Amino acid sequence: MRDWRFTARQLLKNPLSLIGVILIAIFLVIAIFAPLIAPTLEGHRDPYMIPRDGYYAEPRPPNELHPFGTTQGQYDIFYGVIWGARTAFRVAFIVIGITILIGLVLGSLAGYFGGVIDEVIMRITDVFMAFPWLILAMALVAVLGPSMKSVIIALCAVWWPSYARLIRGDILQVREEDYVEAARGLGASSGRVIIRHVLPNAIYPALIMASLDIGAVVLSAAALSFLGLGAPEGYADWGQLTQFAQNYIIGPMNDPLKYWYAVTIPGAFIFFFVLGWNLLGDAFRDIFDPRLARR
Amino acid sequence: MELRAYIIRRLLLLIPVLVGVTLFIFGITMLFSPTERASLYVSGIHDISELPDIIARFGLDRPFYMQYGTWIGQVLSGNLGWSVVVGMPVWDAIWSFLPATLELAMFAAPLIVFTGIFLGTRAAAHKDKPIDHATRVLAISGWSLPSFWLGLILMMIFYGLIRGLLPPGRLSVANEFIVTSAQFIRYTKINTIDAILNLNGPILLDALRHLILPVITISTINIAFIMRLMRSSMLESLGRGYILTARAKGLSERVVINKHARRNALIPVITVSGYVFAGLASGAVITESIFAYKGIGWWAYQAAARLDIASILGFALFTGFLFVLANLIVDVIYTRVDPRVRLGGTVQ
Numbered sequence: 001m002r003d004w005r006f007t008a009r010q011l012l013k014n015p016l017s018l019i020g021v022i023l024i025a026i027f028l029v030i031a032i033f034a035p036l037i038a039p040t041l042e043g044h045r046d047p048y049m050i051p052r053d054g055y056y057a058e059p060r061p062p063n064e065l066h067p068f069g070t071t072q073g074q075y076d077i078f079y080g081v082i083w084g085a086r087t088a089f090r091v092a093f094i095v096i097g098i099t100i101l102i103g104l105v106l107g108s109l110a111g112y113f114g115g116v117i118d119e120v121i122m123r124i125t126d127v128f129m130a131f132p133w134l135i136l137a138m139a140l141v142a143v144l145g146p147s148m149k150s151v152i153i154a155l156c157a158v159w160w161p162s163y164a165r166l167i168r169g170d171i172l173q174v175r176e177e178d179y180v181e182a183a184r185g186l187g188a189s190s191g192r193v194i195i196r197h198v199l200p201n202a203i204y205p206a207l208i209m210a211s212l213d214i215g216a217v218v219l220s221a222a223a224l225s226f227l228g229l230g231a232p233e234g235y236a237d238w239g240q241l242t243q244f245a246q247n248y249i250i251g252p253m254n255d256p257l258k259y260w261y262a263v264t265i266p267g268a269f270i271f272f273f274v275l276g277w278n279l280l281g282d283a284f285r286d287i288f289d290p291r292l293a294r295r
Numbered sequence: 296m297e298l299r300a301y302i303i304r305r306l307l308l309l310i311p312v313l314v315g316v317t318l319f320i321f322g323i324t325m326l327f328s329p330t331e332r333a334s335l336y337v338s339g340i341h342d343i344s345e346l347p348d349i350i351a352r353f354g355l356d357r358p359f360y361m362q363y364g365t366w367i368g369q370v371l372s373g374n375l376g377w378s379v380v381v382g383m384p385v386w387d388a389i390w391s392f393l394p395a396t397l398e399l400a401m402f403a404a405p406l407i408v409f410t411g412i413f414l415g416t417r418a419a420a421h422k423d424k425p426i427d428h429a430t431r432v433l434a435i436s437g438w439s440l441p442s443f444w445l446g447l448i449l450m451m452i453f454y455g456l457i458r459g460l461l462p463p464g465r466l467s468v469a470n471e472f473i474v475t476s477a478q479f480i481r482y483t484k485i486n487t488i489d490a491i492l493n494l495n496g497p498i499l500l501d502a503l504r505h506l507i508l509p510v511i512t513i514s515t516i517n518i519a520f521i522m523r524l525m526r527s528s529m530l531e532s533l534g535r536g537y538i539l540t541a542r543a544k545g546l547s548e549r550v551v552i553n554k555h556a557r558r559n560a561l562i563p564v565i566t567v568s569g570y571v572f573a574g575l576a577s578g579a580v581i582t583e584s585i586f587a588y589k590g591i592g593w594w595a596y597q598a599a600a601r602l603d604i605a606s607i608l609g610f611a612l613f614t615g616f617l618f619v620l621a622n623l624i625v626d627v628i629y630t631r632v633d634p635r636v637r638l639g640g641t642v643q
Contacts, residue, residue, distance in 0.1 A: 016431070127315030129570075132614055134577035136320070138599035139607055143323050219441055223581060226443045227596060242444055246585075249447050250455035257456060267444030275439040282435055 010287050011280070020279025027273050031085040038082040048083055048236050050075040059248050059262040069261045071244040075234060077261065081269045083236035088273055091148065091221045092214045095155045100206055102156070103163025108194050110164065111171030111202075118168070125161035133158040134223065141229040148237075151221050151230045159217070163206055170202035177201070212281035215274035222270050238273075241266035302623060309619045316615050317608055321363050324604045329355035335379055335603060366608070375612070376605030380597040385609035388594060394484035395465060396579050396590035398502075401485070402510045403575065407517040412557075412564065414518075415525025419533060419560075420552050430522060437519030442578060446512040446585040453508060461508050463586040470501045509586045513578045517571050525564050532560040561632055569622035576614050 011017045030037065040047045053066065053074045062069040068077035110121040128136075137154040144150035174180065175198060183197045224230035225239030233240075242263060251258025324332065333349040350356050354365060369376065375385035383391070418430040453461040466474060466486060473479055473495075474486065482492050487506070490499035532538070533556050541555045579592030587593075591610070598606035 016435075123311065124315070127312055127319065131316050131611060131618070132574075132576040132580070134580050135595055135599060135607070135610065135614070138580075138596070139320055139323055139602075142599055142602050143326050215439060219439075222441055223443060226441075227581070227584065227600070229600065239441075239443075242441070242447070246447065249451050253458070256458065257451065260451070263444070263447050263451065267441060267448070270441045270444065271439055274441070275436065278435050278439045282431070 007287055011283055014283050016279050017283030020276045020283065023272055023276030024280065027085050027089070027276065030082055031089050034082050034086055038079045048087065049234050050080045050083070050236050052076070052234070059245070059259050061258075062261060068265050071241060071262045071266075072248060073234075073244065075241070075244065077241060077265055080236045080241045081238065081266055084238045084241065084266070084269060085273070087148070087231070087235070087237050088218045088221075088270075091152060091155070092217045094152050095159060095217045095221075096210045096213060098152075098156045099159040099163050100210060102160040103167050103206060104199065104203070106160070106164040107167030108171055108199065111168040112175060112190065112194055112198065121164065122168070125164055128158065128161040133220070137220070137224060138227065138229050141224060146229060146232050148231055148235065151224055154224065155217060155220055159213075163209070166209060167202060167206050170205055171198055174198050174202045208284055211277070211284050215277035215281065218270065218277075219274050238266045238270045242270070298627070305619070305623050305626075309616065312619065313612055313615050316611050317366075318363065320608055320611050321366065321604075322359070324602070324607075325359050325362070327602070332604065335601070370612070375609040378594075378598065378603060378606040378609070380601055380603045380606060381594060385605050388606065389591065389609060389613055391484075392589060392591040392594045395588060396583070396592060398485045398487060398506070399509055399513065399579065399582070399588070399590060400575055401487075402506055403514045403517075406510065407514050407521060407571065408568065410514075411518045411521025412525050412561070415522045415564075416529055416552065416557055416560075418522070418526045419529030419556075420548075422530060427526075430526070434519040434522045437515045438523075440515060442512055442516055443581050443585055445515060446508065446582060449508045449511060450585070461504055463505070463508075463588070465505055465588055466498070466501055467505075470498050473498065505586075505588075509582050509588050512585070513575065513582045516578070517574060520571070520574075521564060521568075524567060525560065528563045529556060529560040532556045535559070558632065562629070565625055565628055565632060569618070569625040572618060572621040576617075 011021060035047065041051050044051060053070055053076065056074055057072055059072055060066070060070045060074070066076050066078060068081065071077050071080075106121050110118040137158050140154035140157055141150045144153060180193060180197050183193050188196070221230060222237070222239030222242070225237045226243045228243060231237035231240045245259065245262035245266070248259035248262050250256060329350045330346055332355055333346050333353075336349055337343065337345055354362060366376075373386070375389075377383075378385045378388040381388050414430050414433075418427045421427050449461075450463065454463065465471075474481070474489070479489070479493055479495070479498075482489055486502035487499055490496075490502055533552075538551060538556055541551045546555075576592065579590060580596045581592075582588065583590045583593035584596045591613075594606065595610045597603070598610065
């Protein structure tokens with residue numbers, strides 16, 4: 001078992017991972033208190049849909065009503081990025097949770113039983129890993145229709161193979177341990193051996209990988225939304241807000257940076273969110289790397 | 296194992312992978328009703344009466360395995376279908392869009408590999424020194440940048456703020472005209488190479504000007520990735536006994552790092568460079584659509600967005616093939632870097 005207090009101390013000692021922890025904490029606060037920071041208007045049905053101030057196409061700069069301005073179609077950028085934090089956490093946690101679950105089931109089947117089951121599952125992961133994930137995810141979202149649910153399904157579909165492989169490898173290792181042999185000798189069923197004895201000892205690398213992956217999941221979801229194959233129009237999503245700005249990158253001749261806020265702000269939210277998780281993940285890797293002995 | 300036998304065996308292994316990929320994508324598209332799939336091939340509301348005819352003619356209402364079988368049969372006879380989004384056969388579309396993407400990769404790949412290996416080596420050689428911290432921050436930031444946002448910001452600065460300096464597209468309109476004219480011979484359809492072969496300086500400069508931003512956009516995340524991998528691999532290598540031996544022999548630090556440590560540290564980096572290639576294919580989709588750079592990624596995006604099934608399947612076959620090919624090349628390079636590794640996995 002890992003000493004969690006030791007881990008926490010390591011994280012707070014290193015300035016880079018400390019910045020990561022702070023960034024994630026800020027985003028957590030934003031996500032939890034979104035209804036207070038950016039209150040939903042009276043009579044607005046779905047809080048995740050960004051309120052619009054008219055239907056005029058051209059973005060408008062920050063003003064008292066809209067602290068970050070409005071983007072194409074007069075969607076309020078401030079409201080969008082605040083509620084977008086909730087979207088980001090939700091997508092990341094759901095996708096990681098489901099892929100770990102799929103990875104656990106298929107990885108344990110493959111690793112524990114081996115033989116034909118192993119061969120079939122591993123060849124399926126080969127197929128998925130041999131293909132550019134973005135195209136696969138795009139095709140899936142296109143078929144299922146743009147919605148957050150489709151994005152989550154598509155990302156799970158392209159993400160599970162790496163977890164299945166990782167968990168399979170760990171199980172292959174743990175399977176040979178004496179205590180597993182002992183449990184089997186005592187007459188425990190396969191299911192009980194896997195769930196009670198093998199998995200608890202094989203799951204740590206997957207959990208570490210999950211912390212490294214959260215940023216990547218959010219980046220991928222944002223990329224899908226940016227390509228118009230993600231959040232439905234008007235949904236509070238950082239990738240989509242960036243896409244809205246795409247036609248307004250370059251201002252008129254005399255004011256080339258006229259629409260800077262429309263593209264810079266949503267993109268910065270994605271960047272700092274992902275940066276926070278990656279800083280944390282990088283520190284995790286150092287702490288958990290078995291080759292670096294604990295001093 | 297003999298090289299040729301090894302290559303043939305690997306290419307045979309390609310078949311189940313390609314069948315799997317296409318079966319999966321085919322399966323996804325089958326979730327659509329025959330009418331929905333047929334409607335891609337009619338151009339307007341007044342052609343709706345043709346739908347039943349199209350369904351009957353292409354057998355779109357037949358069972359899944361029969362339709363897949365028909366498609367495989369056509370592919371084997373050299374017909375990949377019709378790409379609706381660009382109005383030409385899929386096979387022609389692949390060959391007309393490929394040179395642009397190859398040109399992008401031609402500049403991005405060396406940039407990624409050499410910058411990543413160089414910075415990773417420096418970071419490991421100066422562990423916990425300022426250069427190590429600086430490259431770490433650089434790598435984690437690059438790894439966290441949404442590439443589409445990076446592309447847009449770069450465009451805002453180098454095309455908007457500095458008006459017209461590095462424009463999107465592949466060539467400016469005037470040069471596009473020259474390139475398609477009879478005086479300019481298209482040897483490879485890769486603009487920079489053709490410009491050199493035609494001894495046309497202005498077109499070479501123009502093509503390079505259009506390439507800078509897309510290359511930076513597609514490379515950043517991969518440089519960060521290779522850099523971090525190279526650093527940790529290098530650190531592991533530096534901790535080995537033979538490094539101690541080399542130092543004890545009195546070899547200079549430069550020789551120890553460049554000759555003894557790096558050569559061994561390169562192996563994991565070479566292993567993943569095959570996967571970096573698959574990443575480039577995904578990256579090309581985003582980069583090419585931001586910069587209106589009409590390569591194979593741009594085409595694949597158009598196809599996926601409009602559910603042009605024939606194009607998506609053709610692209611899937613093609614990239615799957617390239618991916619396996621890239622990994623094959625990686626395996627062959629392996630044997631050059633590490634003489635202990637023999638093809639077929641036997642270690643002496």
